[in-house]
Amino acid sequence: MPVLDGVDFVARAGEATAIIGPSGCGKSTLLDVLAGLATADSGQADPGGPVALMPQGDALMPWLTLRENIAMGARLTGAPAPEAAGRADTAIAALGLGGFGDHYPHALSGGMRQRAALARTMLAGRPTWLLDEPFGALDALTRSGMHDVLRDLRATERPTILLVTHDVSEAAALCDRILVASPRPMRIVDDIRVGGGTPSATVDAVMASLRTAGALA
Amino acid sequence: MSTTDDRVAGPAPGATTSRATAEAAAALTGAPPTARGRRPRPGQVALAVALPLLAIALWQVAVWVFAPREWILPSPGDVARAGWDARDRLWFHMQWTILIAVIGLTLAIAIGSALAYLIARSRIAWLAAYPWIIVSQVIPLVALAPLLVLWFPPFVAILVLAVLMSIFPVVVAGVDGLRRTDRDLIRAARGLGAGDAWTWHHVRVPAALPRLFTGMRLAAVFVVSGAVVGELVASERGLGALTRLTAGQFETAITFAAVVLLGLIGLGLFGLIALAERIALPWTRRATRRGA
Numbered sequence: 001m002p003v004l005d006g007v008d009f010v011a012r013a014g015e016a017t018a019i020i021g022p023s024g025c026g027k028s029t030l031l032d033v034l035a036g037l038a039t040a041d042s043g044q045a046d047p048g049g050p051v052a053l054m055p056q057g058d059a060l061m062p063w064l065t066l067r068e069n070i071a072m073g074a075r076l077t078g079a080p081a082p083e084a085a086g087r088a089d090t091a092i093a094a095l096g097l098g099g100f101g102d103h104y105p106h107a108l109s110g111g112m113r114q115r116a117a118l119a120r121t122m123l124a125g126r127p128t129w130l131l132d133e134p135f136g137a138l139d140a141l142t143r144s145g146m147h148d149v150l151r152d153l154r155a156t157e158r159p160t161i162l163l164v165t166h167d168v169s170e171a172a173a174l175c176d177r178i179l180v181a182s183p184r185p186m187r188i189v190d191d192i193r194v195g196g197g198t199p200s201a202t203v204d205a206v207m208a209s210l211r212t213a214g215a216l217a
Numbered sequence: 218m219s220t221t222d223d224r225v226a227g228p229a230p231g232a233t234t235s236r237a238t239a240e241a242a243a244a245l246t247g248a249p250p251t252a253r254g255r256r257p258r259p260g261q262v263a264l265a266v267a268l269p270l271l272a273i274a275l276w277q278v279a280v281w282v283f284a285p286r287e288w289i290l291p292s293p294g295d296v297a298r299a300g301w302d303a304r305d306r307l308w309f310h311m312q313w314t315i316l317i318a319v320i321g322l323t324l325a326i327a328i329g330s331a332l333a334y335l336i337a338r339s340r341i342a343w344l345a346a347y348p349w350i351i352v353s354q355v356i357p358l359v360a361l362a363p364l365l366v367l368w369f370p371p372f373v374a375i376l377v378l379a380v381l382m383s384i385f386p387v388v389v390a391g392v393d394g395l396r397r398t399d400r401d402l403i404r405a406a407r408g409l410g411a412g413d414a415w416t417w418h419h420v421r422v423p424a425a426l427p428r429l430f431t432g433m434r435l436a437a438v439f440v441v442s443g444a445v446v447g448e449l450v451a452s453e454r455g456l457g458a459l460t461r462l463t464a465g466q467f468e469t470a471i472t473f474a475a476v477v478l479l480g481l482i483g484l485g486l487f488g489l490i491a492l493a494e495r496i497a498l499p500w501t502r503r504a505t506r507r508g509a
Contacts, residue, residue, distance in 0.1 A: 035408050053408025059401040063423045063500045065507050072419075076409045107505040117405075124409045 005185035011177075013048070013127070016154060016161040018171035019188075020206060021181030022215040027164040028056075030186065031130045034162070048160075052126035056133045058113040060105040066116050067092065067101035073123030084123070091119040095149060111142035115149060122153060128160040135170065147173055168210075172202045180206060182213040189213045288467035300474030306459075307471070311478050313455040317372075317444040318482055321379030325436050329384040330429065333391025338417065347392070354385050358443070362450040375447030375455075382443030383436035390432025394425025427501050430494040437486035441479060456482075 007030060011017045019027055032038035033045045035053040052073070060069045067088045074084035092101050095115045105113050114135065121129055134150075135143045151174065154161065165171050171178045172194055180190035190209035194202050210216050257265070273293050280292035287295060300307060332350070335342040358381050365374040398421045406420050448457025456475045463471040495502060 032404075037404065037407050050410065051408075052410075053404070055401045055404040055408060057401055059399075059405035061402060061420065061423070063426075063498070072406075073409055076406075076411055076415070102506040104500045104504065104506065106500070106503060120405075121409070126410075130408070 005187055007043075007181075007186055007188055009179055009188055009191065011160060011162060013160050014158050015177060016163060016175040018163045018165055018175040018178045019181055020165055020168060020171050020178055020210070021186065021213075022183050022210075023166060025181050025183050025215070026186035027181060028132055031132050031162070031164060035130055047128055049128060050126045051128040051130050052121045052124040053130040054117055054121045054132060054134055057137055058105070058110075058117040060113055060116055060120075062105055065102050065104060066097060066108065066112075069105065070116055070119045070123060073120040074125070077123075077125050087123055088119070091123060095119055109142070110138050111145055114138060114142075114146055118146075118149065118153065122157055122159075126159075128162070131161060131163045133165055134163070136165070136167075143170070150174060168203050168206045169199070171206070172199050178202070178206055180209040180213060181215075183215055288469045291470040291473060295470045296473040296477070299468070299470030300477070303471050303474065307456075307474060307478060310454060310456050310459040310475070311482070313452075314441070314444055314448065314457065314479070315482055317375055317379055317447070317455065318440050318486060321376055321444060322383060322437055322440045322486060324376070324380045325383040325387055325440060326433055328380070329387025329432070329436070330391055332384075333388050333395060333429070334422075336388070337392045337395035337421075350385070350388055353381075358382050359446050362446055365447075366451040371451045374451050375444060378447040379440050379443035382446075383440035386432040386435035386439065387429070388432075390435075391425060391429045394428030395421050397428075398424045426498055427494075430490065430498065434487055434490045434494075437490045438483050440486065441483040445479060 009017075019030070021027055029038060031053055033040050034047045035051050037053070060066075061072070064072065067085060070091055071081070071084040071088035074087045075081065079087065089101065092098060095118070097112060097115055097119075100108060100112065105116070108116075117134070121131075135146050138146060147170065153159075161175070163171065163175055176194055178190075178192045178194060179188050180192065181187065182189050189212070190206075192202065192205050192209065207216075277293050280290060280295075291299070332346065336347050336350075337343070358378065361381070362374070362378055365377050368374070369377065402420050402424060403416055406416050411419070444455065445457035445460075448455035449461050452458045453462075456479050459475045460472050463469070463475065499507065
């Protein structure tokens with residue numbers, strides 16, 4: 001059985017699109033295909049340029065300090081080490097991680113690690129960010145703090161964002177547009193624009209769509 | 218994350234010995250990692266020290282009570298006295314064993330790590346070499362000693378045996394570490410554009426180091442056994458040769474002293490590897506920051 005079937009959408013540059021669907025519906029596979037880590041048997045995935053994929057959790061390298069982890073994004077673009085470290089320090093200050101540059105990830109809170117993971121993604125300098133349930137492991141307070149961080153980064157960096165989540169209110173709070181996915185094989189069953197009505201109206205529309213798709217079984 | 222399972226608690230001044238003991242026990246028995254993370258309480262340290270002392274005391278009492286002939290079972294006191302009197306002789310042989318163990322361990326680590334990398338990285342090497350490395354361990358290596366003596370000069374034969382007996386844990390731990398990298402870490406690197414070579418050298422290799430060090434600690438123990446077996450068969454020098462010579466001449470107390478020194482060499486090498494791990498991998502002992 002195919003994992004993806006009938007996933008057809010165009011994301012506009014600078015726009016943030018959420019893909020929301022039940023667990024295990026194939027959202028991560030879609031991101032892997034877009035990032036070139038997996039190939040589709042048929043169909044086309046054209047991310048329109050290089051993408052940066054941020055996996056679930058923070059996935060920071062435990063043997064690197066916070067600064068080295070963030071600088072890794074810049075190093076992978078070919079930046080020399082001193083320049084990468086300098087850009088990492090700028091990001092550390094901008095994201096409120098000042099004073100923790102030499103710390104190892106395990107010594108930091110979940111929210112701080114997540115900020116570092118976002119900073120690493122940002123320094124990779126790619127126009128499109130694929131975020132795979134980035135805040136799923138965080139507590140509610142830290143998560144809403146991270147929503148603010150991501151909103152600020154959208155304003156300054158203007159990336160095209162594809163955010164995979166199973167949190168409807170997160171999608172409504174962060175994105176311009178919500179694509180509703182069916183259970184496996186994944187299809188896009190609805191395309192809802194955020195901002196038309198009240199946030200709760202958006203959430204209600206997404207929930208209704210998920211119910212129709214049989215995703216709330 | 219699987220890569221952080223081998224964490225060890227921070228340094229405890231004065232508790233180094235007991236921590237090393239606990240680590241040794243954990244590494245050798247495969248105790249759950251959670252048992253290694255905690256600093257032992259003073260009572261536990263006292264127990265760890267008291268048990269061997271009790272065993273020595275029982276030995277001494279048994280010798281007093283049953284009064285065996287000294288060449289069958291000398292008392293701990295006899296062993297200490299004979300060892301002190303023969304200190305020059307013991308030191309002469311001990312240097313040789315240390316030399317072979319250190320060179321053997323260095324070679325086992327260097328060759329074993331390189332083999333592990335090749336086997337984990339190349340499917341051809343995996344298929345061609347790995348099964349044979351495992352099969353080679355089924356042969357009791359001790360049985361090879363007379364053959365090695367036939368083919369090589371004694372020093373080389375003993376060294377080959379020491380390397381053969383200690384390389385296996387390095388290879389297995391290295392291959393395991395390189396192939397069981399946390400998927401999320403690899404996805405994070407690849408998702409930012411890292412190629413295959415970059416991912417190997419910047420993600421898989423560093424992530425494998427804690428497991429590799431576990432293999433190296435085991436190798437530090439086995440290399441002494443290899444050296445001793447070689448010396449028993451092929452040498453007139455070394456503590457292994459000394460146990461053969463002294464047991465044959467009923468100098469049993471000196472045999473015991475040599476055995477004690479062999480244990481100390483193993484402990485020393487084990488401690489050296491553990492120290493190298495603490496310095497090389499500060500993140501595995503939950504150090505807060507670099508240089509702390």
